[in-house]
Amino acid sequence: MTVRGENLIGAQAQRGTQAAFRAVEAATGQALEPEFPGASLQDLDRACALAEAAFDTYRETDPETRAAFLETIAANILDIGDDLVTRCMQETGLPRPRIEGERGRTVGQLRLFAGVLREGSAFEIRIDPALPDRKPLPRPDLRLRKVALGPVAVFGASNFPLAFSVAGGDTASALAAGCPVIVKAHPAHPGTSELVGRAIQKAVAASGLPEGVFALLFDAGQSIGQGLVADPRIAAVGFTGSRRGGTALMEIAAKRPHPIPVYAEMSSINPVLLFPGALAARGEAIGRAFAASLTLGAGQFCTNPGLILAVPGPGLDAFLASATAALRETPAATMLTPGIHKAYCEGVARLAGHAAVTRLAEGPEGTATQGRAALFATDSSAFLAEPELQEEMFGAAALVVRCPDLAAMRKVLEHLEGQLTASLHITPEDHAAVRDLLPLLERRVGRILVDGFGTGVEVAHAMVHGGPYPATSDGRTTSVGSLAIDRFLRPVSYQDLPDALLPAALKQANPLGLPRRIDGVLERR
Numbered sequence: 210m211t212v213r214g215e216n217l218i219g220a221q222a223q224r225g226t227q228a229a230f231r232a233v234e235a236a237t238g239q240a241l242e243p244e245f246p247g248a249s250l251q252d253l254d255r256a257c258a259l260a261e262a263a264f265d266t267y268r269e270t271d272p273e274t275r276a277a278f279l280e281t282i283a284a285n286i287l288d289i290g291d292d293l294v295t296r297c298m299q300e301t302g303l304p305r306p307r308i309e310g311e312r313g314r315t316v317g318q319l320r321l322f323a324g325v326l327r328e329g330s331a332f333e334i335r336i337d338p339a340l341p342d343r344k345p346l347p348r349p350d351l352r353l354r355k356v357a358l359g360p361v362a363v364f365g366a367s368n369f370p371l372a373f374s375v376a377g378g379d380t381a382s383a384l385a386a387g388c389p390v391i392v393k394a395h396p397a398h399p400g401t402s403e404l405v406g407r408a409i410q411k412a413v414a415a416s417g418l419p420e421g422v423f424a425l426l427f428d429a430g431q432s433i434g435q436g437l438v439a440d441p442r443i444a445a446v447g448f449t450g451s452r453r454g455g456t457a458l459m460e461i462a463a464k465r466p467h468p469i470p471v472y473a474e475m476s477s478i479n480p481v482l483l484f485p486g487a488l489a490a491r492g493e494a495i496g497r498a499f500a501a502s503l504t505l506g507a508g509q510f511c512t513n514p515g516l517i518l519a520v521p522g523p524g525l526d527a528f529l530a531s532a533t534a535a536l537r538e539t540p541a542a543t544m545l546t547p548g549i550h551k552a553y554c555e556g557v558a559r560l561a562g563h564a565a566v567t568r569l570a571e572g573p574e575g576t577a578t579q580g581r582a583a584l585f586a587t588d589s590s591a592f593l594a595e596p597e598l599q600e601e602m603f604g605a606a607a608l609v610v611r612c613p614d615l616a617a618m619r620k621v622l623e624h625l626e627g628q629l630t631a632s633l634h635i636t637p638e639d640h641a642a643v644r645d646l647l648p649l650l651e652r653r654v655g656r657i658l659v660d661g662f663g664t665g666v667e668v669a670h671a672m673v674h675g676g677p678y679p680a681t682s683d684g685r686t687t688s689v690g691s692l693a694i695d696r697f698l699r700p701v702s703y704q705d706l707p708d709a710l711l712p713a714a715l716k717q718a719n720p721l722g723l724p725r726r727i728d729g730v731l732e733r734r
């Protein structure tokens with residue numbers, strides 16, 4: 210499939226009329242063909258008008274129609290074949306196995322939401338039948354279902370060009386909910402975006418859905434993204450990227466006459482807690498596993514283990530010896546964009562020059578587009594005194610914080626901002642200390658995991674990929690896993706509507722076969 214540099218608006222593919230940009234080959238820094246002329250504000254208006262026009266029809270399609278649509282998107286993405294993999298490798302510098310794996314995750318995610326639709330409990334059908342004889346007052350017939358919010362603007366991530374981008378988790382969950390989606394393409398992988406966008410556009414047509422269900426817009430600057438978030442027809446925003454970008458969009462959304470939710474996944478340093486029993490039992494092995502997680506994908510994961518907390522002793526020495534040895538041997542790796550590479554190098558230099566920080570290890574030097582791993586150390590009192598030490602360094606760098614005892618470790622955790630994950634390395638003799646910390650961890654993070662690292666998020670029903678601010682803008686939700694659909698739904702209650710007027714989902718005969726809670730009790734099916 211050829212990349213043409215065209216915006217996809219409704220059933221049309223058309224070149225923009227505004228300033229053009231080109232993708233940059235991550236490994237060489239060379240510009241790639243073709244040019245992507247940016248969308249105009251008229252294009253944006255048309256995409257929003259089509260999305261608004263599509264909304265009422267699309268949201269009332271039955272769950273099976275939307276499930277089949279998501280499966281068609283998945284099949285169309287696979288049908289692009291190697292053209293997608295090679296373009297994506299060029300644009301991101303990520304290796305083939307990673308891209309192929311991510312493609313599998315992307316289609317798996319679309320299929321997961323097809324399953325969610327067929328299962329039906331996401332719509333939370335609740336029926337409280339009328340009690341006409343109740344004293345002193347009769348109870349009305351009350352029926353609740355969740356309905357789609359409206360057209361959703363999606364800003365994909367640079368670091369997951371498939372699973373968190375045009376047909377990624379935000380798009381899949383919004384489409385499953387019944388929301389049309391307008392994607393502002395990430396400028397780091399426009400060709401990949403166009404190929405995937407065409408797969409969705411084709412699926413819209415093949416499924417007989419209104420053309421406004423999907424659009425993809427390119428922009429060399431930020432006016433299309435900002436215009437989208439401000440547009441009154443947009444009802445919610447999904448975003449993965451920098452804290453600065455996410456908070457800028459939150460501000461625009463909050464200032465609208467009708468503010469809307471922005472689900473932004475932003476920055477996280479993902480504390481790793483090495484408990485004394487685990488360090489004594491297997492400090493060396495944990496060190497090796499940590500180095501592998503830290504350097505995965507050049508460290509460009511929001512779940513990257515950026516902060517290690519431990520009490521000094523022989524176990525920590527063993528951990529550091531194996532981690533530093535592994536990091537010194539891990540080749541530098543191509544980073545996604547020149548901007549991300551520059552930000553990483555500056556972050557590492559800032560830490561290296563910090564008076565309270567020592568550098569423990571540095572990976573081998575690479576090319577001008579590659580990032581080298583780095584490990585730094587400080588102590589808990591310096592960490593508590595210097596807020597900049599908890600800033601995310603997006604790349605393969607981490608900071609070890611030596612805590613004199615577990616009470617100091619708790620203080621560091623109390624001081625931390627919201628995080629996506631916390632990883633605990635433990636043995637049974639650490640259980641009492643862990644039990645003490647769990648309530649605090651629940652307040653700080655979205656996912657608590659044992660004897661592993663947060664990278665490689667499982668797409669599943671019980672997954673939470675979220676966390677208190679600034680890990681995300683709204684810690685009540687997740688951007689990965691089936692619960693993500695909830696971000697794009699809201700409850701509506703229907704009181705005393707005759708059956709003939711009720712939506713199919715709430716009719717007495719339950720024609721859609723949805724799971725229902727009758728008088729608070731889940732109905733047997």
Ligand SMILES: NC(=O)C1=CN([C@@H]2O[C@H](COP(=O)(O)OP(=O)(O)OC[C@H]3O[C@@H](n4cnc5c(N)ncnc54)[C@H](O)[C@@H]3O)[C@@H](O)[C@H]2O)C=CC1
Nearest residue numbers: 364367395431434435450451454457475476511549552603
């Ligand atoms: N925590 C995470 O999941 C991730 C964090 N990052 C962080 O973000 C940095 C830059 O990476 P990018 O992917 O380029 O993120 P970014 O936040 O700069 O851009 C993400 C998307 O939002 C748009 N955008 C950003 N600021 C905007 C604004 N003010 N108005 C309208 N649109 C805006 C961009 O055009 C892009 O489409 C990295 O160095 C890293 O620090 C990047 C990727 C993932």
Ligand SMILES: O=C(O)CCC(=O)C(=O)O
Nearest residue numbers: 509510511512664665666
């Ligand atoms: O670790 C993963 O699989 C997902 C990480 C992520 O969401 C991100 O880096 O943006």
